[in-house]
Amino acid sequence: MIRNRCPHYFTFAKKHFAVWVTLGLCLLIGEGILDEPCRLAAATDEPEEFHGPPPHPGYPDPFEIGYILFDTFSPNKQFGIIYPNRLLEESPDFIVDLKHSRILALLETGEPYFEGKNHGDLAAHWAPNSSAAVIENSGKWEPIGLLLVELKDGKVILQTDLLDSLNKIFSPAIAKAQHSRVEDSAVGELDITGVKWKTGKSLQVEIKCEGSTNPKGFEEESSWYGELTAVWDVAQRKLVRHQLARVSFHAAGRKEQ
Amino acid sequence: MRLLLALLIISLECLSHAAEEKEGPIRLATAPSGEYAVDWTAPDGPPRVVSKPDGAVIAELKIPESEQSSGDHSMATPLPFISPDSNWVFVMNVDNDAPPPESFSRPSALFRRTRSSDGTIHFEAATPDRFDKAAWEFLDKELKLGRPDLPPDAKRVYSASFIDWSRDSARLLLSVGGGAWSPSKSEWVEAAAYTWYCYFNTRSGKFELTDRLRTADTRPERKSNTSDDAFALLAVVTNAESIGEEGPQSSPKERFDVVDKRLNDVYDKLIAKIEPAKRESIRNEQRAWLISRDTEAEIAALQMWSSGREATARILESKAISTEARVAELEKLLSGSQVK
Numbered sequence: 001m002i003r004n005r006c007p008h009y010f011t012f013a014k015k016h017f018a019v020w021v022t023l024g025l026c027l028l029i030g031e032g033i034l035d036e037p038c039r040l041a042a043a044t045d046e047p048e049e050f051h052g053p054p055p056h057p058g059y060p061d062p063f064e065i066g067y068i069l070f071d072t073f074s075p076n077k078q079f080g081i082i083y084p085n086r087l088l089e090e091s092p093d094f095i096v097d098l099k100h101s102r103i104l105a106l107l108e109t110g111e112p113y114f115e116g117k118n119h120g121d122l123a124a125h126w127a128p129n130s131s132a133a134v135i136e137n138s139g140k141w142e143p144i145g146l147l148l149v150e151l152k153d154g155k156v157i158l159q160t161d162l163l164d165s166l167n168k169i170f171s172p173a174i175a176k177a178q179h180s181r182v183e184d185s186a187v188g189e190l191d192i193t194g195v196k197w198k199t200g201k202s203l204q205v206e207i208k209c210e211g212s213t214n215p216k217g218f219e220e221e222s223s224w225y226g227e228l229t230a231v232w233d234v235a236q237r238k239l240v241r242h243q244l245a246r247v248s249f250h251a252a253g254r255k256e257q
Numbered sequence: 258m259r260l261l262l263a264l265l266i267i268s269l270e271c272l273s274h275a276a277e278e279k280e281g282p283i284r285l286a287t288a289p290s291g292e293y294a295v296d297w298t299a300p301d302g303p304p305r306v307v308s309k310p311d312g313a314v315i316a317e318l319k320i321p322e323s324e325q326s327s328g329d330h331s332m333a334t335p336l337p338f339i340s341p342d343s344n345w346v347f348v349m350n351v352d353n354d355a356p357p358p359e360s361f362s363r364p365s366a367l368f369r370r371t372r373s374s375d376g377t378i379h380f381e382a383a384t385p386d387r388f389d390k391a392a393w394e395f396l397d398k399e400l401k402l403g404r405p406d407l408p409p410d411a412k413r414v415y416s417a418s419f420i421d422w423s424r425d426s427a428r429l430l431l432s433v434g435g436g437a438w439s440p441s442k443s444e445w446v447e448a449a450a451y452t453w454y455c456y457f458n459t460r461s462g463k464f465e466l467t468d469r470l471r472t473a474d475t476r477p478e479r480k481s482n483t484s485d486d487a488f489a490l491l492a493v494v495t496n497a498e499s500i501g502e503e504g505p506q507s508s509p510k511e512r513f514d515v516v517d518k519r520l521n522d523v524y525d526k527l528i529a530k531i532e533p534a535k536r537e538s539i540r541n542e543q544r545a546w547l548i549s550r551d552t553e554a555e556i557a558a559l560q561m562w563s564s565g566r567e568a569t570a571r572i573l574e575s576k577a578i579s580t581e582a583r584v585a586e587l588e589k590l591l592s593g594s595q596v597k
Contacts, residue, residue: 057289057341058286059286060562062562064283065334086353086354092555105549156545159548
């Protein structure tokens with residue numbers, strides 16, 4: 001059984017639950033909103049455990065003692081992500097079906113996230129209908145992976161790394177400003193600032209990010225900065241719109257151009 | 258008044274629930290025979306063998322301290338691997354958070370199940386000294402691994418990692434390493450980068466090498482730092498040989514490469530032959546199968562607690578087996594009536 005990401009906080013909360021309930025009820029009575037019990041229920045609505053496949057006979061269960069259930073779930077609460085703790089820190093992250101206790105797919109990111117990873121973080125942005133998610137695996141200067149995971153009939157059917165597509169927009173703009181070749185021009189720092197799902201005729205995801213070539217601000221290096229808004233259409237499997245804004249360029253050793 | 262009574266009942270209910278939630282022992286492994294299990298209370302309890310029917314504690318599996326061991330291993334997680342006949346338990350302590358040299362160290366012990374005349378079960382250590390140290394000393398003698406002129410303050414650090422139990426429980430396959438650390442210089446004075454294979458033969462009670470292991474241990478690739486899997490995998494062993502079934506291990510890389518080529522050939526033929534309307538469906542099915550194959554292979558390697566090259570080899574083995582089954586499926590489809 002893999003517990004939720006914050007087992008210590010969870011245990012603490014349970015141990016002191018009586019106090020919290022008493023205080024909470026007093027507050028609710030005071031506020032006169034005791035007739036809204038759904039507010040209390042909402043706090044305990046999240047899945048807490050995941051049971052992986054049975055272990056090899058006689059051996060420890062890696063999913064029992066080596067994995068942690070990430071605390072962001074699909075809106076229908078069926079899907080989630082598990083990542084390794086320090087015991088299995090070189091092992092992959094997986095997307096799992098919590099309802100049927102099944103591991104659906106390993107997340108195809110270059111460097112998997114693990115508990116306590118230096119400069120690492122994990123975020124999951126689920127589509128409202130739980131049919132897709134953008135998984136953000138952060139690194140020090142840029143995401144290690146920005147993975148679009150598509151699900152159908154309870155299976156993972158496709159994983160697409162969106163970083164390549166974003167970099168393909170940044171690179172020509174940087175090359176133009178720097179008078180360099182496109183293949184030699186890339187952002188040095190990429191910061192995802194927003195992921196927003198759009199439902200309408202087709203399922204789309206809007207990604208906002210900031211790219212810069214000189215994150216440490218070295219004077220002897222040129223410095224390009226731009227903010228990108230790009231929209232990926234899930235059915236068409238491509239970026240259908242993009243816009244670069246607030247672009248600035250400082251040549252090496254010069255003032256702003 | 259009724260509200261106060263309700264509050265009191267809710268509070269008592271929650272208090273009793275909180276008591277039940279108190280962290281208990283974790284079940285680390287269950288014997289294949291189902292007779293006993295190994296439990297552990299984090300963070301520093303010794304692993305305990307408990308009877309499966311009644312939960313009674315049978316034994317504590319404590320790894321003996323080594324004279325040369327230094328540092329604190331109290332945060333290590335013990336990993337038990339029980340033999341197929343349930344008569345042996347290999348336990349290794351893993352602490353990836355420890356600073357060097359403890360991060361390299363894998364203290365371990367092998368315990369044998371015995372039964373006294375009154376039927377009581379006991380577990381006793383198979384070697385008088387630490388198992389990892391004994392394994393290293395055996396390999397050092399066989400393969401001349403260690404540097405003879407260590408500086409006076411150097412401390413030898415050992416690691417013995419579990420790889421496999423043979424099906425007959427007669428051999429425990431280990432990956433063993435040793436290095437020497439100088440506390441005054443805070444550096445390795447003998448590299449701890451490499452590991453070698455050896456068996457512990459549970460029938461003779463001794464460490465041993467077979468031709469399979471000796472060949473792998475003495476290949477130059479064993480000490481290579483290349484990331485080229487094909488090269489590095491030449492010196493990898495993942496399966497322990499049963500007594501009387503000794504012999505070379507087939508290369509998982511070769512097996513996978515052969516069947517992967519066959520898969521591509523069959524798939525291309527199928528796509529070319531099939532009705533255009535069905536092509537997209539076959540493509541989608543193949544994509545989903547690839548995701549499933551790769552995921553199952555990773556799970557199989559994780560269930561054996563493999564890492565590094567052994568993990569790569571086991572993933573390739575698993576992928577080869579799944580791909581062979583897929584090729585058979587697609588060949589059937591190719592010759593079947595679904596194709597125009």
